[in-house]
Structures are given as structure tokens and as C-alpha cells.
Amino acid sequence: xxxxxxIVVGAGVAGSLVAHRLGKHGRRVLVLEAGAGDxxxxxxxxxxxxxxxxxxxxxxxxxxxxxxxxxLAGTDATPGYRAAGHLRQDGPLPYxxxxxRANGGTGNVWxxxxxxxxxxxxxxxxxxxxxxxxxxxxxxxxxxxxAEEHLGVAADVEEQRAHLGxxxxxxxxxxxxxxxxxxxxxxFAERLDGRRVKDPVALGEVELKVVxxxxxxxxxxxxxxxxxxGYVPRGRDxxxxxxxxxxxxxxxxxxxxxxAKYTPLKTQGRWSASVALRDRCVVSRVLVDxxxxxxxxxxxGYDGAVSVAxxxxxxxxxxxxxxxxxxxxxxxxxxxGQVGRNLMDHPVLLTWGLLPExxxxxxxxxxxxxxxxxxxxxxxARRLRAxxxxxxxxxxxxxxxxxxxxxxxxxxxxxxxxxAELRRTLGDRLQRQFTLQFEMEQGADPANRVTLHPxxxxxxxxxxxxxxxxxxxxxxxxxxxxRAVSDQIFALLGAQDHTDYAPAAAWPGRFEHxxxxxxxxGAGHAAGTHVMGDSAAGxxxxxxxxxxxxxxxxxxxxxxHAVGGHLQPDADHGRPRAAQRRAHRxxxxxxxxxxxxxxxxxxxxxxxxxxxSVPRPSE
Amino acid sequence: MPLTDExxxxxxxRRFAALSTRLTGFDTVDLAxxxxxxxxxxxxxxxxxxxLLGRLLRETPDPAKAPADGEREPDGDADASDDELRxxxxxxxxxxxxGSWPGRPSRPLSPRSYAEALVWKAAGxxxxxxxxxxxxxxxxxxxx
Numbered sequence: 001x002x003x004x005x006x007i008v009v010g011a012g013v014a015g016s017l018v019a020h021r022l023g024k025h026g027r028r029v030l031v032l033e034a035g036a037g038d039x040x041x042x043x044x045x046x047x048x049x050x051x052x053x054x055x056x057x058x059x060x061x062x063x064x065x066x067x068x069x070x071x072l073a074g075t076d077a078t079p080g081y082r083a084a085g086h087l088r089q090d091g092p093l094p095y096x097x098x099x100x101r102a103n104g105g106t107g108n109v110w111x112x113x114x115x116x117x118x119x120x121x122x123x124x125x126x127x128x129x130x131x132x133x134x135x136x137x138x139x140x141x142x143x144x145x146x147a148e149e150h151l152g153v154a155a156d157v158e159e160q161r162a163h164l165g166x167x168x169x170x171x172x173x174x175x176x177x178x179x180x181x182x183x184x185x186x187x188f189a190e191r192l193d194g195r196r197v198k199d200p201v202a203l204g205e206v207e208l209k210v211v212x213x214x215x216x217x218x219x220x221x222x223x224x225x226x227x228x229x230g231y232v233p234r235g236r237d238x239x240x241x242x243x244x245x246x247x248x249x250x251x252x253x254x255x256x257x258x259x260a261k262y263t264p265l266k267t268q269g270r271w272s273a274s275v276a277l278r279d280r281c282v283v284s285r286v287l288v289d290x291x292x293x294x295x296x297x298x299x300x301g302y303d304g305a306v307s308v309a310x311x312x313x314x315x316x317x318x319x320x321x322x323x324x325x326x327x328x329x330x331x332x333x334x335x336x337g338q339v340g341r342n343l344m345d346h347p348v349l350l351t352w353g354l355l356p357e358x359x360x361x362x363x364x365x366x367x368x369x370x371x372x373x374x375x376x377x378x379x380x381a382r383r384l385r386a387x388x389x390x391x392x393x394x395x396x397x398x399x400x401x402x403x404x405x406x407x408x409x410x411x412x413x414x415x416x417x418x419x420a421e422l423r424r425t426l427g428d429r430l431q432r433q434f435t436l437q438f439e440m441e442q443g444a445d446p447a448n449r450v451t452l453h454p455x456x457x458x459x460x461x462x463x464x465x466x467x468x469x470x471x472x473x474x475x476x477x478x479x480x481x482x483r484a485v486s487d488q489i490f491a492l493l494g495a496q497d498h499t500d501y502a503p504a505a506a507w508p509g510r511f512e513h514x515x516x517x518x519x520x521x522g523a524g525h526a527a528g529t530h531v532m533g534d535s536a537a538g539x540x541x542x543x544x545x546x547x548x549x550x551x552x553x554x555x556x557x558x559x560x561h562a563v564g565g566h567l568q569p570d571a572d573h574g575r576p577r578a579a580q581r582r583a584h585r586x587x588x589x590x591x592x593x594x595x596x597x598x599x600x601x602x603x604x605x606x607x608x609x610x611x612x613s614v615p616r617p618s619e
Numbered sequence: 620m621p622l623t624d625e626x627x628x629x630x631x632x633r634r635f636a637a638l639s640t641r642l643t644g645f646d647t648v649d650l651a652x653x654x655x656x657x658x659x660x661x662x663x664x665x666x667x668x669x670x671l672l673g674r675l676l677r678e679t680p681d682p683a684k685a686p687a688d689g690e691r692e693p694d695g696d697a698d699a700s701d702d703e704l705r706x707x708x709x710x711x712x713x714x715x716x717x718g719s720w721p722g723r724p725s726r727p728l729s730p731r732s733y734a735e736a737l738v739w740k741a742a743g744x745x746x747x748x749x750x751x752x753x754x755x756x757x758x759x760x761x762x763x
Contacts, residue, residue: 366757423644
């Protein structure tokens with residue numbers, strides 16, 4: 001069959017959810033995925049460890065390449081980086097995040113944190129930067145709830161109310177009780193709760209308070225959920241599994257062997273029979289008729305063979321970079337001049353060190369981060385610097401320095417240790433390691449953009465994406481404030497600071513600001529490139545994600561925002577994922593279904609956490 | 620298999636285990652429990668060659684006297700031979716601690732090598748995805 005009601009481009013979080021919702025209403029949906037269908041984690045015969053090791057080793061296919069951390073290397077020249085892979089770059093600073101072209105997309109390798117955005121995030125113009133959303137927190141709130149049910153979120157509603165100022169309906173609880181705090185969180189709470197730190201940029205003080213982060217991973221169901229009907233966790237392939245729990249594999253990136261972490265593969269497991277997935281299909285063009293209405297897509301197999309499929313509606317859900325690339329390849333949605341612009345991420349300032357002698361951080365025993373500090377996200381300080389979340393990194397120094405092998409080599413080769421002394425020193429060092437991850441909000445800036453590379457082509461002959469990216473003063477000031485906060489936290493803890501943005505090769509994202517050197521990674525929270533707004537003149541899509549220029553046809557995926565705010569309901573600062581879940585708003589041109597309630601990232605690499613050099617995944 | 624060969628083999632394995640114990644700080648019982656002694660002996664023979672491995676089994680340089688990188692003394696022939704042994708010792712130590720032979724890209728030799736890497740045991744931990752501790756285990760401080 002080549003005729004469908006809807007074609008969805010991309011089988012990641014947004015695409016899988018849109019297809020799920022449409023399939024439930026009996027629509028015939030074709031989902032075209034550029035990557036391989038088997039993400040290496042679905043072989044029923046595979047034992048968990050083998051599946052993890054296979055996921056760790058997964059690499060892009062030449063016909064559907066994606067940026068991996070080795071594509072980006074720091075240099076001593078200007079600019080201080082080199083981008084040699086699928087994602088070419090020519091900006092002053094590197095866009096430091098990757099993404100995955102495989103079934104399930106980047107959502108396979110996310111950390112699994114699902115915080116909401118704050119009400120004030122939807123209008124940062126009030127603070128003098130970014131762009132106002134054509135939506136408010138209250139518009140989105142029911143959809144947050146629907147998304148939290150679908151993903152299966154564990155969190156404490158009272159804590160979210162009290163420490164983030166989030167509004168919830170009376171009596172609402174999350175599907176699952178909050179996850180137990182990590183040992184590191186308890187050490188921090190004991191030493192830091194109630195202490196005040198100075199923000200030298202905003203000239204204010206912030207009281208520290210350890211707050212649990214909402215997690216899209218299974219915990220203990222809350223019997224009060226849904227008016228006392230409770231909640232049944234979902235395990236492998238989204239099947240109901242009352243006993244599914246996070247068991248502390250500490251390998252969420254790249255793979256959760258216990259299937260406690262949400263991935264799009266869980267949504268796909270719930271698809272109706274009217275939804276079909278076709279993998280290894282790289283969409284190269286969206287087809288439109290004379291009136292500008294989408295009629296289908298042209299796509300290519302890995303052998304280069306060209307096919308066409310037709311549909312009434314085309315949904316683009318191929319990630320911020322690839323969506324923009326596809327619109328540009330198709331010559332569509334060009335009226336506002338905004339396609340490809342306003343590319344955003346959460347640039348992350350990392351600081352890392354060792355707890356005092358005799359203290360244990362308890363690393364590598366659970367999720368990569370369980371809790372954080374939320375006190376730097378809101379308020380008038382945003383006028384002067386980017387707001388940020390502080391995540392407590394519980395996997396040692398992996399994001400900053402690479403896997404533990406680097407510690408082993410350092411002690412053996414550089415310090416000449418062996419035998420009992422090596423064993424003791426290494427054990428002590430590992431147990432005391434922790435990382436602070438300051439995830440910066442980045443406002444919409446039209447200069448940060450995706451274009452088509454003028455000369456370079458991929459294996460199928462399509463122009464490679466070219467990114468031009470920079471961090472503005474607002475973000476750099478946010479990092480300056482974050483580093484000052486970090487210095488005070490280390491002092492309060494009596495911890496040894498090992499932060500050092502060297503060697504240059506390991507820190508492609510590096511800059512000087514007011515005499516101090518900063519290094520950043522990318523959180524993998526790509527956003528922007530088809531900005532949402534109130535009018536066709538200044539935006540690509542409306543608040544329902546409908547493309548202004550191609551009414552009721554091409555839609556951007558639900559992860560685009562007219563942001564200025566942390567456009568991330570899902571990640572660290574709230575990552576984009578929850579916004580994607582606005583699939584529940586039915587950005588499909590179809591009658592909007594009512595939101596029916598109650599049915600329903602060792603060798604730990606975090607490539608999409610932008611681990612540039614790490615010998616990596618995005619949230 | 621003739622008895623003498625077997626005896627030789629056993630003796631070689633025993634000497635390899637003793638060498639590994641000196642290098643890693645884990646006793647022979649701990650190392651035997653990984654089930655990897657024979658496998659790593661084979662890897663070491665393949666990577667180092669029979670001659671260098673033989674020398675290593677006979678005369679491991681005293682690790683306490685090993686200069687760290689950057690603290691080298693002037694080179695001589697004896698030093699060169701020492702350097703060769705020292706570098707072989709370091710590679711073997713790294714193999715035990717990480718499950719991979721040094722050099723990029725670093726890949727564990729097998730799922731077992733990954734799971735039994737001594738770096739985790741040194742810290743009282745288990746390798747990620749190898750033997751999870753159960754719901755809430757991350758709240759505790761040390762390994763099981």
C-alpha cells in the first residue's frame with residue numbers, strides 16, 4: 001500500500017506518540033524511520049548484559065549517519081573545535097549535542113528525567129530575552145499530565161509544588177512515588193540544605209535545597225493515582241508489568257536492561273494494527289500539490305532506491321536538525337525565513353571533584369542523576385543571566401572525563417601505582433567521585449541555525465546539515481554564575497575540586513569569559529528550528545504545530561517551540577520531551593480526541609549527553 | 620596430552636596468577652573467581668609474545684621502583700629492557716582492571732571481562748548492567 005491517512009517521519013519520542021494516538025483512532029499510519037529498526041535492545045534471547053554491551057557498541061549506518069561524540073574534537077586553533085562527521089559546523093562555538101538515527105531515536109539513550117517547565121518559562125520576554133510561547137503553562141498542564149501517565153513518571157507532587165512553584169490540580173499525584181534519593185543526594189542534603197550561596201552575576205543569594213527530579217522510570221505505583229484507581233507500570237515493549245522497577249543497573253545511557261526507563265519502543269509496543277513502521281527509509285522530500293498541501297513523501301532505501309508514499313497529512317518528527325534539513329530539502333515553509341533558525345540546546349557546565357576523605361558518594365548504582373538544586377531556575381536573576389538547573393551526577397566523572405578506564409590508566413601509567421596501593425587508591429577515588437551538571441537555558445536566537453551544506457553530501461547524495469552556533473552573553477553569564485555557585489558548594493562540602501577543561505581536544509566547547517575558562521557539553525536537548533508563534537510572519541508553525549504555509553498538511557514535530565524558556569519539559573531544565581507529548585493536543589489536523597484519563601543513560605558512555613570526547617546520549 | 624606439558628602449563632598458569640596478584644593487589648582466590656586467569660594468560664601471550672611474557676613471569680620489575688611517566692632517568696640498554704617489562708606490566712594490570720587491553724578504542728574482551736573488571740571490585744561496586752542491586756539500592760553507600 002502506498003496511500004495512508006498520515007505519514008510520520010521519524011520513530012522517536014514524538015513520532016511514536018503521534019502514531020500511537022492516531023492508530024488508536026483507527027487511522028492508517030505509515031511511520032518512516034531512517035535508522036535500523038532493531039535498536040539492539042529487543043532480541044528476546046539476549047541476556048541483559050549482552051544487550052547492554054551491544055547497545056554500547058551501536059554505531060551509525062553510512063546511509064543514515066548521525067553525529068557521534070567523536071565527530072567533534074577540540075583544537076588549539078580558532079575556532080577551538082573541528083566537526084568532521086555528519087553534522088558540519090561553522091559557528092564560533094560548537095553545537096555540542098548529538099542525536100541518534102535508529103528506531104526509537106535519541107529517546108533510546110536519554111537519561112530519563114522528566115521535569116516540567118515553570119510557568120514563567122513560557123514568557124521570557126518579560127525578562128528581556130528569548131521569545132514568548134503562544135501557549136501558557138496552564139494550556140499545557142493537562143497535556144503534561146497525559147504525558148506523565150504515558151511515560152510513567154515517578155515524582156512527589158508536594159515537592160514540585162513547594163520548591164518549583166508548579167501548579168497541579170487539587171488532589172493530583174504522579175503515577176508513581178518518587179524514587180529513593182541517591183546516597184550522594186543525602187550527603188548533599190545533610191551538608192547543604194538551608195545554606196545560602198551568592199550569585200555574583202545577579203547579585204543575589206539563593207538558598208540550597210536538594211529536590212528530587214521527576215523520573216520517567218518505574219518506581220512504586222501510587223495507589224492514590226487517578227482518583228484512587230492506581231497505576232500499573234509498563235515494562236518491555238510497553239506491556240503492563242506491575243512489578244517493573246528501576247533496579248539500579250546504572251546503564252540507562254545507552255540501555256536499560258530492566259526496561260524500567262521509558263523509551264519510544266514502549267509506545268511502539270502499544271501501537272494498533274493500523275500503524276506500520278518501515279525502517280531504513282531516509283525521507284528526502286515532502287511532496288506538495290499546487291495549493292501547497294502535502295500529498296506525501298519521497299524516501300530512499302540504503303541502496304539508494306527511491307520510493308514514494310502518499311497521505312493526507314505528513315508529520316515531521318525527525319529531530320530539530322533533520323526536520324529543518326528536510327524542510328529545506330523540500331523548499332517548504334520558507335515564508336517566515338525562520339526554518340532552521342533558533343536552534344537551541346542546554347549547554348551544560350560541568351564541575352567535578354571528590355568528596356572529603358572517608359565520605360562515599362555511592363556512584364554507579366542507580367540513575368545517572370536522581371536529584372538536583374532547582375533554586376536557580378526562576379526569578380528576576382534571569383534578566384542578568386541564563387537560568388539553570390543543577391543536576392547531581394551520580395556516575396562518577398564519566399561525563400567530564402570518560403569511563404572509569406581513564407582513572408585506571410591515570411593511576412597506573414601517570415602515577416605509577418600497582419598492587420595493593422593501586423587497589424586502595426582507585427577504590428577510594430571512585431567512591432568519592434561526583435559531578436555537578438549545570439544545565440543552562442538557551443533563548444531563541446535566529447543566528448543559531450541549521451542550513452544545508454553547500455558542497456558536502458551524505459552517502460545517499462543528500463546535502464549534509466550545517467550548523468552555525470554560538471553562546472550569547474546571557475548564557476555565558478549563566479555559566480559564570482554557575483561556576484561561582486559551584487566554587488561555594490565545593491567549599492561548603494569540603495570537597496576537592498578537580499574541574500579542569502583540558503586537554504583542549506577533549507573540550508571542543510570551550511571559551512574565555514571575563515578572564516576565566518569555561519568548558520561545556522551538550523545535553524542533547526535539541527529544540528527550535530521551526531519556531532512556534534502567533535502569526536505566519538514570524539514563525540514556522542502555530543501553537544498546534546501546524547505549518548502556516550502548508551495548512552492542515554505538513555507539521556513540525558512537537559518539539560519545536562517558540563522558546564525563550566527552557567523549552568524543555570523533559571530534561572534538565574525541563575526537557576523538550578514533555579512538550580513533544582503535546583501529541584496529546586493532537587497536532588494532527590484531525591478532530592481532537594478528548595484526553596481520556598486512565599486507560600491507557602561502566603563503561604557508561606553518554607554520547608548524547610554530548611560527551612564530546614568521552615571515550616557519550618541526551619538526555 | 621603428555622603429563623609434562625600439563626605440569627608446565629599448570630606451573631605457567633600459577634606463575635601468571637602470582638604475577639597478576641602482585642600487579643593488581645587482588646589475591647589468587649579473587650582472581651581465580653573471575654574465571655579469567657587462563658583467558659588473560661592467552662591474551663597476554665598473544666599481545667606480548669612468548670619471549671617478553673616469559674621474561675615477565677621470571678622477573679617482574681619491582682613496581683615500587685617504577686618511575687611514573689615524566690620522571691624518567693637517562694636511558695640505557697638495561698633501562699630499555701626494564702621499560703619493556705614495565706610497559707608490559709602496566710598493560711596486564713590494565714587488562715585485569717578494565718577487561719580490555721590498553722589502546723583505543725577500549726573494548727572489553729567479552730561480557731565476562733566487562734563484568735569482572737577489577738576497577739569495580741576495588742570500589743566495592745559492580746559493573747553497570749552486570750549485577751544490579753535492586754530498587755533503591757542507589758540509596759546505600761557501598762557494594763553488596
